[in-house]
Amino acid sequence: MILKEVKDYLKSRIDCPQWYVGKRFEDEEYSITVYPTQGPAPRIPIGGLGKSRYGTKAVSVLVHWGTSYTPAEQKAQEVYDCLFGQNGSIGRNEVIMFDMRTSEPVGVGTDSKGYYEFVINFVVYYKKG
Structure with missing residues (x-):
């Protein structure tokens, strides 16, 4: 799973004029950007990597609105x-769950132009193979 697939998943459900992955352009008043973030430590199942049934993708979403x-x-x-x-499903992967890292979006104030920003951090658990 890659961030572009997560962005496309969100884009199919949320109305927003500008979507970005990895970097936001400063001039946009309304945008949503998907960033990588730190997730859980990887685990190797008994029997080796081939026995792994799920993967994870840690994501941070910035709502600039x-x-x-x-x-x-x-x-x-x-x-x-x-x-x-x-x-x-995200890309070709069936989502097991979205592990939300906070109970609600976290307000982080405004940028230099006075646009409000909120952050949503989560980990996608998805079936492999």
Whole structure:
């Protein structure tokens, strides 16, 4: 699983004018960017890697949404809600679960232009093979 696939999954469920992977362009007032982040330590099952049934992908999503707090918070919550307790497929991988790292999107204030930002961190657990 790669970040572009996670972005495409979110993009199919969330309305947003600009989507990015790995880097956000400063000029956009409304955007969602998908970044890598630290996930759980890898585990090797008894019997070796060939016996592994699942993989993980750690993701951080930045919701960068205008100069009004409430619409920014609402958009971030919309992203959170499309993950929490849900399943589906990302790329060719069946999602087992989205392990949300916080109970809600985390507000991180505004950028230098006064646009509100929220972060959503999670780990995707998916079936291998």
